[in-house]
Amino acid sequence: MKEKNYIKFEFPSRSANEGFARTAAACFAAQLDPTLDELGDIRTAVSEAVTNCIVHAYPDTFGKIVLKMRIFEDNTLEISVRDWGCGIPDVEKARTPLYTTGGDERTGMGFTIMESFMDSLSVTSVPGRGTSVRMRRKIKQRVGAAR
């Protein structure tokens, strides 16, 4: 599938950047003319992915997060969130609903939300090297919408 447009930005794993990341993601996605509900889903999924990096990838330090978004010709939006943090030893376990290592400030719902708010989610991780999360969501083309 041919790529139509992309953005890539880097920021440190400071929690103050969570709002910026999801808002920037929503601004970029806006060119696909999504509904408010679709935009809400994208903001939520990005917020969960970025929060995971901040809380889990770099628990005691600030590290680099790169967010990349691509738009394909069939109106699919792809969002990749990459960190160079501690990695996830058991990705399958981490994706289990309600499983968390984050104590009572976290709920273990992050991956479950990304999975259900997006069409697909893939997670690759190497302990000690970092984690990459890739999500895709096809934005419905609305009849009568300006292209």
Add this chain to the structure above:
Amino acid sequence: MDIGFEYSARTLTVAPEGELDHHAAKPLMNAIGDRIDTYLPSQCVLDLKGLTFMDSSGIAVILKTYKRMKELGGQTWVENAGRQPMKVISMSGIERLVKIVY
């Protein structure tokens, strides 16, 4: 994050405003905990009408408030959640513990 608090008739109403994410969650949890300790209410209402965004960090806040209130033998309610926060709430299954008022 701005947080409105109101206490009357043994009911503590908490009204956070803006975006509730991991960044905002801890100060909000602490502020709610402080008020619960001060007033020892029998009900805590989380009024979410001022929230423009909430992710799973908001569920952690609701859950923590529920646990705190349960220790006091009190109840927790969530009301006026908008569409986006409501979608996250519905996914979490927290309705089994906390009353959600539409």
